[in-house]
Every structure is written in structure tokens, then in C-alpha cells.
Amino acid sequence: MKNTQSIRKKPEQTRxxxxxxxxxxxxxxxxxxxxIDQFTMKDIADRAAMKPTALYRYFPNKQSVMRELTLQMFEDDNRLVMEAMVNSDATIETIIEQGSYNxxxxxxxxxxRIKLNLAIQSDPELWKLSVEESKKSxxxxxENFGSKLSLKDTASLERKVLLNVVLMTSAINLATSFDEGEAQLIMDDFLxxxxNNMKAVYTEQ
Incomplete structure (x- = not known):
């Protein structure tokens, strides 16, 4: 169900x-x-303890709810992980390590997040949105890495970081299929x- 609109009207009042x-x-x-596929707008309204008519005042359909949830997830990622890393004085390796584990x-x-990310990968609209937001982050x-490393061209670095951001979601999905000890080893290996991938970029330059 294609829908380029997420929310009917951005809320401004507290209520x-x-x-x-x-x-x-x-x-x-x-x-x-x-x-993702096993509930309806009515189910959302019931779980939120509101009438379906109240829900439709904000969202035209379920896809619009998923789109807004995707945007919120990326906003949280940026606030809790990306922005903290950009403002850090730590080394590149520490920034990557801390950001990855966070x-x-x-x-x-x-x-x-796990199930939503899986749904995003199979939904063309949400996948496009995900890629656009990932590229911005x-x-x-x-840009911060480039200034720390005095890189003349950050294009190669951007491609590798973007690739690792996308692959990290798959690594996390895999890790959740194992017990805590094995999951930790998987994430350690991925990190x-x-x-190594990042070091190759600034070693070349």
C-alpha cells in the first residue's frame, strides 16, 4: 500500500x-x-484506547503509521547515537565502537526495532526513506571524521560507513537469534x- 504522506497534520498542542x-x-x-502484518488500524486504536475515528484524524492508513514510526526511529537514532558521536572528542575507533554498541x-x-527494520527492507517506500535518512546521518x-583525519575526500569514507550502517542492522538481526554470549561474539566480530574497513580508508589517504 503506497502512501507518501505520513501524518495528516503535525501535532503542535500538547494533547x-x-x-x-x-x-x-x-x-x-x-x-x-x-x-508487522498481523494487526490493523482498529487494533492500533484499541491498543491506544481510542476510537478508530480519533486515530484516522492523525493517520490516513496503517502504512502512514509505519512511515511515521520509521521517521521517529531514525530521529531517535540521531539523537541518542549519531549526535553524541559527532560532538565527541574521542578517537575515530572509539566513536565507531561506542556508536555501534549504543x-x-x-x-x-x-x-x-528488529521487526520494523525487517519490514522496512521489504517495503519499497520505507526502504527508500530508510536509505535517505541513513545517508543524511x-x-x-x-564530515566530523573528515575534520579529525584531515581527509581531502570523504566520499569513500561515506560509502563505507553507509554500507556498514546498513549491514549492522542485518548483523543485529542475526545476533538476536543466538544466546547472549554468542550474540556478543557476533557483534564483536562485526565491529x-x-x-578494519574504516582504517583502510584513512590509511590510503
Whole structure:
């Protein structure tokens, strides 16, 4: 179901903001409990303790809820992980390591992210949105990396960071299929691959 509109009208008043958050939180819970495909707009309304007519005042359909949830997820990523890393005085290796593990922790504490990311990969509209938002975040991060490393051209770095950001989601999906010890080893191995990949860029320059 294609839909380029996410929310009918961005909420400005506190009551409306709270209502939208209730809707999105209800959708998160349903994603965890049932999976993306196993609930309807009515289910969201029921879980949010509101009438369906109230839900439709904010969102025209379920796809629009998923789109807004995707945007919110990326906004949270930027606030909790990316922006903290950009403002850090730590080394590139420490920034990558800390950012990677923070991102993994987000997925462990907010399990809806795993199923939403899987849905994003199979939905052309959400996948396009995901790539666009990832490119923005990566560009911002690499600008910071470039200044730390005095790189003349950050294009190669941006491509590798973008690739690793996308692959990290797959690595996290894989890690969640194992027990905690094995999951830690998988993420450690992935992080080492990422660090080696990044080092190759600024070693060449």
C-alpha cells in the first residue's frame, strides 16, 4: 500500500502530541506482539484506547503509521547515537565502537526495532526513506571524521560507513537469534570488520 504522506497534520498542542505518541507506542507494542502484518488500524486504536475515528484524524492508513514510526526511529537514532558521536572528542575507533554498541543496545531495549527494520527492507517506500535518512546521518558523521583525519575526500569514507550502517542492522538481526554470549561474539566480530574497513580508508589517504 503506497502512501507518501505520513501524518495528516503535525501535532503542535500538547494533547495532540500525546495522542500521536500513544498511537505510535501502541503500534510498537503490536509489532512486538504480533509482527508487522498481523494487526490493523482498529487494533492500533484499541491498543491506544481510542476510537478508530480519533486515530484516522492523525493517520490516513496503517502504512502512514509505519512511515511515521520509521521517521521517529531514525530521529531517535540521531539523537541518542549519531549526535553524541559527532560532538565527541574521542578517537575515530572509539566513536565507531561506542556508536555501534549504543545502536545495538537500542535494539535490545526496544525490540520493535528488529521487526520494523525487517519490514522496512521489504517495503519499497520505507526502504527508500530508510536509505535517505541513513545517508543524511552518515554524511554528518563523516564530515566530523573528515575534520579529525584531515581527509581531502570523504566520499569513500561515506560509502563505507553507509554500507556498514546498513549491514549492522542485518548483523543485529542475526545476533538476536543466538544466546547472549554468542550474540556478543557476533557483534564483536562485526565491529572488528567495521574498524578494519574504516582504517583502510584513512590509511590510503
Amino acid at each position: 495532540s502530541i500525546n495522542r500521536v505518541n500513544e498511537i505510535l507506542n501502541a503500534a510498537k507494542d503490536l509489532i512486538v506482539d504480533r509482527g 545502536y545495538w543496545e537500542l535494539h535490545k531495549t526496544e525490540p520493535y 552518515v554524511r554528518k558523521l563523516c 572488528q570488520m567495521t574498524l
